[in-house]
Amino acid sequence: TAADLGRFAAFLMAGDERVLAPATVAEMRVPAAPAAEDDPDGGYGLGLQLLRRDGRTLIGHTGSLPGFVACLWIGVEDGLAGIALANATSGPSPSAVAADLVRIVAEAEPRFPEPWRPLPAAAVDRDLLELTGPWYWGTYAYGLRIVADGGVVLEPLRGPGRRARFRALPEGGWVGLNGYYAGETLRVVRRPDGRVSHLNLGSFVFTREPYEPGDAVPGGVDPEGWRGL
Template sequence: MMTSSDRLLPGTERALSHRVAVAQAEGRAPSVVGAVVRDGALVWSGSRSCVDGHAPDADTQFRIGSLTKVFTAVLVMRLRDEGLLGLDDPLERHLKGTGVGEVTIAQLLGHSGGLAAETPGAWWERSSAALRPELSDVLGDQPFLRTPGRRHHYSNPGYTLLGSLVEAVRGVPWAETLRSEILEPLGMGRTTPEPVAPHAGGWAVHPWADVMLPEPSEDLGLMAPAGQLWSTAADLARFAAFLAAGDERVLAAASVEEMRAPGAPDAEGEWELSYGLGLQLAHRDGRTYIGHTGSLPGFLAALWVCVEEGLAGVMLANATSGPQPGVVAADLIRIVAEAEPRFPEPWRPLPEGGADEELLSLTGPWYWGTYAYGLRVGPERSVVFEPLRGAGRGASFRALPDGGWVGLNGYYEGETLRVVRRADGGVSHLDLGSFVFTREPYAPADAVPGGVDEAGWRGL
């Protein structure tokens, strides 16, 4: 899968191998596999094992736990893109009789539906699915812990509902839809609901002694969409490339980007975690990561993608606890980003006709009151409006077919920027969501709401 032109520098590869070795030793895991993706291609993989000469490789399966949720979320987004459901639809519209039907699909995707984190009864990850044959067994008599939509609260039963939703709309089992709509198009032939050799065995390591015991591997039944899958570092590298750029065979880039938009915050701390639509988001070391972590008895997993760096990191281990998969996967990205920083795209002028004289005349400084802003032109008549000094809110804007621009990010996302002209056709000011931006700060002749003091600027 790797060619000589893809390879990292020897010093970088050694640093990556060292990080995996430290994770295995300090985390006291039977084995750890790591992998790095750069610009959509697997450029490094390595492993460390407690058995000399018997380390797993990038084609060895591990159970990935809650990383499965990202796959389920992609299936739901596909249904949305096909017009078969809306994210703001109540669940009841498409999946009848759950008893929690007022929860919206978006709330389930982002874990803000108010549902409990786990199922009632026996520990579902370590007990037979026969104990939970119906959705009522997964949800229990009191499925809600709080009012839907108020805050983020991680819910495994919520993803059971999403898997059942996919089955209800498609009319075929979740696993079959997953295989035909995601795994086969992306070439992920080693990602399966049940283990297929070669695969790692799951182990529990005693917290106070260097001894182990095997963990059971249960079929999760209805809970499968929340954590069933087995995968490999190589297959997850393919999935990372998809999460970075989208794939028209599976989900368009715009829809994948929508999944990455943060919702309610998850936790405070160094990671600054939040959650999108089926994707965890983390901010660490000045970088933004998207992906997911996962665990089931005997296994730990993490996949992070740093879109800005064009890098992704994968970490898999066959231990119930010990290594920190999210930290290790992020460290693999950091090591490559710092040792082999990405070359920026070369600056190039706009193509012929890319910016007309009228648009160019709008560039330069504008003033909202006494706040100074600058407007510059981007490709396809887009513009960037940003503060030039001091505090202020900046944003990028996409050109609208009928004139003006719509905000793409930050405070002004979805807001309209338009040019307001005088009776003679000249530009009076810019209007951004009712905020007036003029060429001079508080010029008497400008259309400033509330008017301008006729005496003008003065000293004390």
């Protein structure tokens, strides 16, 4: 029923520790294979269909049998789900109807952002806190910040660029959950004396200063250091 699919949509957005942890459900939403040539806006996660439409990524699934068609699309960032059920075999696409429902409500009643709340002091790892702040890939400035579940976000400090959220791994480091770095491992590389040298993200090296002398910058560093033109 529509009510059943509504409850399922809520689960696919937030997870439920009695079934699957939120982090596991989030992994299900990550693209598991590239989009097909004949369907560049579609794809699959783990058991979930993915659709890029109207500037947003939708997750869910379609379903059909002769005489019955259905679709559930969820806009996680908007906190919305569109459900379409029909006793039909052909006709208007339930996929388009469900996607339109998400778009219409998102545009007419945009979601209020959650109020900012500081993390409890006891929940912040001091070693992790020292990693926050600016990092440089070449001369491109990025910022690393902590999120509430112990993960981190790496994002450009200005302008467009590759932004990704990372989930902490039990053995150390983090794994990318979305964007260009989905599935890539972010780890801290330390010097022999234990001080942080740089961040390694799938062979991308981030240093505290642009082309910081003495760090492992691919291609090496000019002895005179980095200089703007």
